[in-house]
Amino acid sequence: MPTLFVRHEVSDYATWRRVYDAFAPVQKANAVMAEAVYQAADNPNDVTVTHEFATLEAAQAFGKLEELRSAMRTGGVLGAPTVWLTNKAQNDPR
Structure with missing residues (x-):
């Protein structure tokens, strides 16, 4: 299963998150099957x-x-x- 990773810094996480959440219909309409958001442990604006x-x-x-x-x-x-x-790695057949 292909996974697209995007890492960027944002000016304000709360503002960014509102825009990201509102973008969900576009994700669904464009074949996104699952999504997740992560923040760096030492910088909440590093997403x-x-x-x-x-x-x-x-x-x-x-x-x-x-x-x-x-x-x-x-x-x-x-x-x-x-x-x-x-792409998710296949199990090693050994």
Whole structure:
């Protein structure tokens, strides 16, 4: 299952969270199957978000949404986010 990770600093977590929560319908409409939000232990404005998808193509398309970029600006994301895609590792057959 492909997972999109996004890490960024925000100017104010509470403001960012309101915008993130309001973005849920867009996530659902664009194939997000599950999501989670994490804050760094030493900085609540250092946020990492994960979104799970059924396909790599869905994850890539979601990452390119203009609505996503707009929500990030509105939510107070500072600078460029660090973004990476993963696939869940298969069990070692040994």
